[in-house]
Amino acid sequence: MGLGLRERKKLRTRATIRAQALRLFAEKGYGETTVEQIAEAADISPSTFFRYFPSKEQLVLVDDYDPIMIRAFQEQPADVPVLTALRRSMERVFGEMSPEQLDREMARQKLIRSVPELRAAQLDELQRTIELLAEGVAARMGRPPGDLESRAFAGAVVGSIMGALGDDLLSLDRIGLALDFLAAGFPFDDREVG
C-alpha cells in the first residue's frame, strides 16, 4: 500500500477530531461545544482543527456515504428504469453498512435535524442530488442533458422522498411507498389533481 506515515497520521488525526467532536456534541450539545474544547479533546491546536475541517458545521455535514451512494447509482445498468436503479442503490448501500455504522449515521442525522444551523445547510446537497438524478433520468429517457422535464421529474422524486420522510428519518419503507405512488402517477382515488 502506498500510504506513508505522514498520510496515515493525517487520516488518524482527522478521524480522532471527528470522533471526539461527535462525542462532545452528544454529551453537551452542538452549540455548547466550542472548537477549542474539540481541539483539546483531540490533542491538537485550534488552528489545526480548521486545517482539517473548513468549519465546525462541515465536520458534521461531511457525508461519507454520499459519494458511495452516487457511485452505486451510476453503476446501475442503463436499461434499468430510473426509480428501480435508485431503489437498488439505496438498498445496496444501506445493506452493506454494519450495525454500528448505521447507528452512527442515524445519530448524525438526528443531530443535523435538531440543530437549525446544520439542517439548513443541507439544501445544497439536495440540489446536487436532483442534478445528478436528472442526468440519470435524461440519459435513460433519451433526453438531452439539462432537459426541463427530466429535471422536474428528478425534483419530484427527491421532493416526494423528503415529503414522505417528514419527521421520521431514513425509513426505507416510507421512501418505497412514496416512490410507488409517484411511479403510478399519484392515483388519488379518481379525484383530479390538476
Next chain:
Amino acid sequence: MGLGLRERKKLRTRATIRAQALRLFAEKGYGETTVEQIAEAADISPSTFFRYFPSKEQLVLVDDYDPIMIRAFQEQPADVPVLTALRRSMERVFGEMSPEQLDREMARQKLIRSVPELRAAQLDELQRTIELLAEGVAARMGRPPGDLESRAFAGAVVGSIMGALGDDLLSLDRIGLALDFLAAGFPFDDREVG
C-alpha cells in the same frame, strides 16, 4: 388608525435598516458589509440592529410575500383541484406586485442564490411549504391530515418546481410546464420510469 407614534417609528426604523442593508449589500457585497456599517447607515447602534433582526441572515431571508402567498392559496375554494389552486394563487400574488416590488424581489432572490450561507437557510422554508401544501392536498382528496401519500405528492410538487427552476429564478413559465408534466403523470414517451 390605531398605530401610536411608537409603533410607527418602529416600522420606519425597521424599513430603514433593511433598505440601507440591501443597498450596501448590492454595492459592496453581503460578506463585505458589516452589521456595524449597516447600523451606521441606518443611524442606529449595532445593538439596536439585533433588536430588529435576529441575525444579518434573517434580514435578507424575511419574505414579505410568503404569508401573502399562503393566504392566497388557502383562500382558493375547496373544489378547485390542488395544482390549479396553486397556479392561481401564484398568478394572483405576482400579478398584484408593482414592477418595483418585482424588481426588488428578484434582486433579493439573486442575492440569496449567490451567497451560500443565505441559500442554505431556505430549506426550512421549503419544508414549511411542503407541509402546508400537504394539508391542502389531504383536505381536497379526502385524506386524513398527515397522510403519507398526500405528503409525498406535496413534496413532489415543490421538488419538481425546484428542479425545473434550476438556475433561472422565478420563471412562471417553467413552473407551469413542470406542473403540467407532473399532473400528466410524467409521460416520458412510453418509456417506463419505475
Next chain:
DNA sequence: TCTCAAGTGAGAGTAACTCCTACATTCGAG
C-alpha cells in the same frame, strides 16, 4: 545524513452575536 516540503502551534485580529446597565422617550392615568 542532509535538505526541502508539508504540517503544526501560537498569537493577533475580525466580525457576529449576547448580555448588561444607564439613559431617553412614549404612553396612559389621574
Next chain:
DNA sequence: CTCGAATGTAGGAGTTACTCTCACTTGAGA
C-alpha cells in the same frame, strides 16, 4: 398637563467562530 411606568436605545464588555501570519518541527526522498 403631569407624573410614573413601560418600552426602547446607546454603549460597552465578553464569547466564539474563523482568518492570517510566522516561526518551528517532522516526515520524505536523495
